[in-house]
Amino acid sequence: ETVSTLRFGTRAKSIKNQAKVNQELSPDELKKLLKKSNQRVLKYQAYVNALEGEVKAWRAGESIDPENYVTWEKIAGKEDGDRPPALAAASAQQQQHQARGGGSGAVTPAGMAGPSRAPSRARASVSNGSADFRPPTPSLSR
16 A cells, blocks of 8 residues: 555646636627637638639649649748648658658648548649658559
8 A cells, every 4th residue: 555655646746737817808808809800711611612622623633733732831821830730740740750851841740641542642742841641643554
């Protein structure tokens, strides 16, 4: 029982509490926050719709030039720093890879390859500092 008491003491000692002040926002502040959130949702929806259109084109057998790929910067504007979390994580992963002296800068995010795709088929291209992960455009060979 003494050992379990010591373990409890060790766990209790490692707990760090952080005080956070509850803030009551005014109606005007809440309206601004809601407006900003709605604008972000609209940008995300536009980005998703553009990416879905690109996927439909690929599935129809069309090829898309890399310079015509849909990017967050094209949808939301270059000055918009409010990137979707997946893009921000991919960009951070690529910067870490390059900082460690990674070769060409191509990084495949975890989970990119599905059950039908080999991880080596995924590629990353970098344009204007943003990572853009897309599989190669499928080709119809008969």
